[in-house]
Amino acid sequence: MGLLHYSPGHTRVKICGLMSPEDTDAAVASGVDAIGFVFYPPSPRFVSPAIAASLISRLPAGVDAVGLVVNASNAQFEAIRAVAPITLWQFHGDETPDDCQRLAAGQPWIKAARVGAQFAFDDFSLQYRQANAFLLDALVEGYGGGGIPFDWQGIPQAWISANAPQVVLSGGLNVHNVADAIARLHPCAVDVSSGVEISKGVKDHVLMREFIQAVRAADAASSP
Numbered sequence: 001m002g003l004l005h006y007s008p009g010h011t012r013v014k015i016c017g018l019m020s021p022e023d024t025d026a027a028v029a030s031g032v033d034a035i036g037f038v039f040y041p042p043s044p045r046f047v048s049p050a051i052a053a054s055l056i057s058r059l060p061a062g063v064d065a066v067g068l069v070v071n072a073s074n075a076q077f078e079a080i081r082a083v084a085p086i087t088l089w090q091f092h093g094d095e096t097p098d099d100c101q102r103l104a105a106g107q108p109w110i111k112a113a114r115v116g117a118q119f120a121f122d123d124f125s126l127q128y129r130q131a132n133a134f135l136l137d138a139l140v141e142g143y144g145g146g147g148i149p150f151d152w153q154g155i156p157q158a159w160i161s162a163n164a165p166q167v168v169l170s171g172g173l174n175v176h177n178v179a180d181a182i183a184r185l186h187p188c189a190v191d192v193s194s195g196v197e198i199s200k201g202v203k204d205h206v207l208m209r210e211f212i213q214a215v216r217a218a219d220a221a222s223s224p
């Protein structure tokens with residue numbers, strides 16, 4: 001179905017920062033909807049386009065291959081596109097709406113926001129209204145993947161009601177807090193990296209399975 005197929009009561013799941021065939025196969029076996037590949041060289045989860053391509057070849061139809069970029073150049077995009085069949089782009093840097101439109105080149109894209117205390121939700125969703133989805137992450141040192149949650153209570157209820165079908169929630173999610181996040185926000189999808197890791201870039205297969213089980217349990221608990 002893919003990450004952005006909104007279905008109330010069935011929260012989609014993206015696991016980000018996959019680097020090995022074993023972890024990719026385990027994520028797929030757990031029932032993931034999307035796998036994220038980090039094309040940001042400073043990240044400990046960075047993968048080359050060639051490695052991403054070999055991991056994407058293991059994905060069944062319907063599982064999105066998400067290309068995570070941070071202020072990537074045209075040349076970087078060309079290098080990725082040349083070998084890796086990305087189905088969805090995640091802009092996680094300071095890209096403008098025009099940058100996202102131009103670089104995505106007609107493919108679907110998500111814009112990540114780093115949410116701090118003064119975050120202007122309406123301004124963000126208006127500015128990036130051409131995005132297929134809005135990813136909410138914590139405002140942390142660097143650009144992301146820090147395993148730190150933000151204050152979900154600070155998201156205005158009206159904004160959530162208006163945008164839930166396009167919201168991907170991330171930032172410090174794990175097996176212990178994801179059910180609460182779903183019960184409060186009912187996002188289209190959740191996105192996790194650090195919360196299912198043994199160490200940066202190495203996934204814990206049990207935690208990936210338990211995370212998706214926790215999502216399914218939260219969905220069941222909030223269905224009418």
Ligand SMILES: O=C(O)c1ccccc1N[C@@H]1O[C@H](COP(=O)(O)O)[C@@H](O)[C@H]1O
Pocket residue numbers: 016017036038040043044045068070092135137143144145146147148170171172173191192193194195
């Ligand atoms: O994973 C990274 O290394 C990364 C680097 C730069 C930008 C974003 C990155 N990851 C994304 O960050 C969020 C939150 O991750 P976490 O669960 O808190 O570790 C998620 O969207 C990742 O895709």
